[in-house]
Amino acid sequence: MLDAVIADGGRGNVAELARQAGIPLATAHRQVTTLVAEGYLLPSGKGRHVAGARLLGMLHRLDxxxxxxxxxxxxxxxxxxxxxxxxxxxxxxxxxxxxxxxxxxxxxxxxxxxxxxxxxxxxxxxxxxxxxxxxxxxxxxxxxxxxxxxxxxxxxxxxxxxxxxxxxxxxxxxxxxxxxxxxxxxxxxxxxxxxxxxxxxxxxxxxxxxxxxxxxxxxxxxxxxxxxxxxxxxxxxxxxxxxxxxxxxxxxx
The missing domain is CATH 3.30.450.40 (GAF domain)
Structure with a gap:
């Protein structure tokens, strides 16, 4: 789900991404809620999400x-x-x-x-x-x-x-x-x-x-x-x- 959200770039909402990825809607919502709570995703309105501060911080540590x-x-x-x-x-x-x-x-x-x-x-x-x-x-x-x-x-x-x-x-x-x-x-x-x-x-x-x-x-x-x-x-x-x-x-x- 994280991969789908990042690849989408904040254009689609959770329901659209879940349908494209073949993930049950309830599962998708639960996963996105967890990712938001942990700081990996950030809500951008109307059910859409973008990369959060924790995910961006990880990029600087990757070689x-x-x-x-x-x-x-x-x-x-x-x-x-x-x-x-x-x-x-x-x-x-x-x-x-x-x-x-x-x-x-x-x-x-x-x-x-x-x-x-x-x-x-x-x-x-x-x-x-x-x-x-x-x-x-x-x-x-x-x-x-x-x-x-x-x-x-x-x-x-x-x-x-x-x-x-x-x-x-x-x-x-x-x-x-x-x-x-x-x-x-x-x-x-x-x-x-x-x-x-x-x-x-x-x-x-x-x-x-x-x-x-x-x-x-x-x-x-x-x-x-x-x-x-x-x-x-x-x-x-x-x-x-x-x-x-x-x-x-x-x-x-």
Whole structure:
């Protein structure tokens, strides 16, 4: 009932919303009365209601990025098991990548950890997040160097880094080719909000020496399928996760 009232935006009364939602009128009135008493809804006249102060206060305590990370976790664990590699979920704060999920084979050996922040310019997830910043914010970041070379392959020239980020934005994925740690290759893709803005990035990291390393084409296909499933779940709560495509493609490994 709360969901129906908020989605309606205060246009319909309780009877109309109950009929649309298939809820008995007496039940709807009882639920709305409780929500008003607890401060989640506020009467706006003629049987209509809008969001109350308590509900609005809760919004400021919600971490949208962590909520989506929690929704994504089961699929990321599944992907990690399928590709037998480390899968990570990261977001962009204060010019750094925040690692929110880390799972899979070799996770304990990899230097990253959940909750830590790392420079964005030298990682796959960082490149994805930088590439999809508003132009003005990306310009400020690129002008804020110097960028320290972590390996001989790290891109540290601002002009080359700008070109790399433009390519990432066009192609829809990023690759860290031994740029943060020698012998480690990473592919990352963006995760978007409903309005198209990038909320987070998801990556798969693999040792270059591993003979069972997943080919880039298949890895991109799997990452894309997982992202689509996560976006579906986060945009349409309660819907089933379309995991069949992930399982089917991964079975070729």
């Amino acid at each position: 949208e990025k962590q909520i989506v990370a929690n929704l994504a976790a089961p699929l990321l664990h599944e992907l990690a098991a399928r590709v037998r590699s480390v899968v990570q979920f990261g977001t962009f704060e204060n010019d750094m990548v925040t690692y929110r999920i880390k799972t899979g084979r070799g996770a304990n050996a990899l230097f990253t950890r959940i909750g830590m922040q790392l420079e964005a310019y030298c990682s796959g997830m960082g490149k994805v997040l930088l590439a999809h910043l508003p132009d003005a914010e990306r310009d400020i970041y690129l002008a804020g160097g110097p960028f320290v070379p972590l390996t001989k392959r790290t891109i540290v020239d601002p002009g080359l880094l700008r070109a790399e980020l433009e390519a990432v934005r066009v192609q829809g994925f990023a690759v860290d080719d031994e740029e943060i740690v020698p012998g480690l290759r990473c592919m990352a893709v963006p995760l978007r909000r409903a309005d198209g803005r990038v909320l987070a990035a998801i990556s798969v990291s693999q040792a270059m020496s591993w003979r069972h390393r997943v080919p880039d084409a298949l890895l991109l296909e799997l990452l894309t399928q997982v992202v689509q499933a996560i976006e579906c779940q986060s945009l349409a709560p309660g819907s089933a996760w379309p995991t069949a495509g992930v399982v089917q493609s991964a079975s070729r490994l």
